[in-house]
Amino acid sequence: MLFSLILLTSNRMIFINSQKEIESSAEKKAITIAQTYIDEARALPFDANTAGGPPAQVPEGFSSCGQANLSDFNDFDDYHGLNETVDWQKGSGDGAFNVSIQVLYVSSSSGFDMASGHTGTPYTEFKKMVVTVTSDYLTDNNGDKIEIRVPYLRRYYKTQ
Amino acid sequence: MNIGLTTSFIVAGILLLSILTMNMNLSQSSTQLTMRQITETKSNTINEILGKGIPNVGYKEMGAIPSPIKDAQEGKIKFEGDIDNDGTKETVIWEYNSSDNTLTRDVGGTETTFKNVSNFEIEYFDSDKNKIDISLLSELLSGAQSERDKIRFIDISYTLQSKEKVGGLGSSDPKYIEVTWQKQFTPINLRL
Numbered sequence: 001m002l003f004s005l006i007l008l009t010s011n012r013m014i015f016i017n018s019q020k021e022i023e024s025s026a027e028k029k030a031i032t033i034a035q036t037y038i039d040e041a042r043a044l045p046f047d048a049n050t051a052g053g054p055p056a057q058v059p060e061g062f063s064s065c066g067q068a069n070l071s072d073f074n075d076f077d078d079y080h081g082l083n084e085t086v087d088w089q090k091g092s093g094d095g096a097f098n099v100s101i102q103v104l105y106v107s108s109s110s111g112f113d114m115a116s117g118h119t120g121t122p123y124t125e126f127k128k129m130v131v132t133v134t135s136d137y138l139t140d141n142n143g144d145k146i147e148i149r150v151p152y153l154r155r156y157y158k159t160q
Numbered sequence: 161m162n163i164g165l166t167t168s169f170i171v172a173g174i175l176l177l178s179i180l181t182m183n184m185n186l187s188q189s190s191t192q193l194t195m196r197q198i199t200e201t202k203s204n205t206i207n208e209i210l211g212k213g214i215p216n217v218g219y220k221e222m223g224a225i226p227s228p229i230k231d232a233q234e235g236k237i238k239f240e241g242d243i244d245n246d247g248t249k250e251t252v253i254w255e256y257n258s259s260d261n262t263l264t265r266d267v268g269g270t271e272t273t274f275k276n277v278s279n280f281e282i283e284y285f286d287s288d289k290n291k292i293d294i295s296l297l298s299e300l301l302s303g304a305q306s307e308r309d310k311i312r313f314i315d316i317s318y319t320l321q322s323k324e325k326v327g328g329l330g331s332s333d334p335k336y337i338e339v340t341w342q343k344q345f346t347p348i349n350l351r352l
Contacts (some may be wrong), residue, residue, distance in 0.1 A: 003179070010185070017193045035343070036346075040313075089340070
């Protein structure tokens with residue numbers, strides 16, 4: 001009886017060790033994925049209307065967030081509403097991670113809070129991107145899925 | 161001989177063996193976890209250096225360096241950038257040597273070597289995210305600078321191994337703990 005209890009506890013410890021190994025790798029991967037999307041988006045113009053230089057009026061001359069087709073992504077806010085699966089091992093097709101992205105106009109008066117952010121008017125000089133990554137491999141101690149959320153705040157600077 | 165005593169010895173022996181096996185399994189599992197954490201920490205150092213260097217391809221204080229990527233191979237990238245922001249551009253080379261599993265970063269002749277890298281691969285993509293063939297990029301294969309100037313995304317992946325093998329209990333062979341990392345970089349200066 002005593003031996004059985006020790007055996008069960010030991011098995012549980014081995015299982016937890018393995019679980020922690022996978023979880024730490026998954027967390028690292030999730031953050032890298034989020035950072036990749038942010039890097040990609042921040043290399044693009046702030047808005048569709050700033051690609052050829054600043055609009056006549058800032059921020060009134062900006063446009064609303066979002067873009068339907070991936071092939072038309074050419075500015076920062078086009079990533080709004082993007083939902084994709086990403087493989088853990090490139091090309092494996094495992095789709096281990098789910099990525100969803102929100103890009104909203106935010107304001108300093110609301111502390112750049114996403115809850116009071118919006119895709120349309122009134123436009124502001126600030127856009128905030130939040131990349132959320134989830135996975136079956138990312139769970140808390142109760143086995144519930146956890147979300148890795150990486151925010152990025154971008155401000156428009158008039159350069160011309 | 162007393163049958164009861166013999167049976168007791170046999171049962172005690174089996175129990176002792178079971179406890180020893182269990183203990184070794186537990187110890188192996190903990191070693192594996194510790195080894196993974198050590199390897200992850202080493203990997204984080206490489207990630208940090210790559211993460212600071214690659215986004216600065218072509219960087220200079222005002223504007224960007226034209227045609228900053230001077231060589232682009234599967235296991236090597238050579239680029240220019242003012243990575244320490246001192247107003248002078250540096251030539252940075254990341255090169256993988258598969259024969260001794262080392263990854264070397266060379267900045268103006270100063271080398272930093274990372275050991276136990278079992279795999280290192282770089283892929284290059286144009287603005288439409290189409291992969292550019294290495295034969296068009298590599299200096300070694302007479303790739304043209306005009307082709308290298310088309311690079312907008314740089315995808316780097318590597319696998320770092322633990323220094324020692326772990327395991328080998330029972331029927332399994334001892335093996336290295338491996339940490340794989342992959343990231344796509346979008347250096348801003350390649351778009352200017």
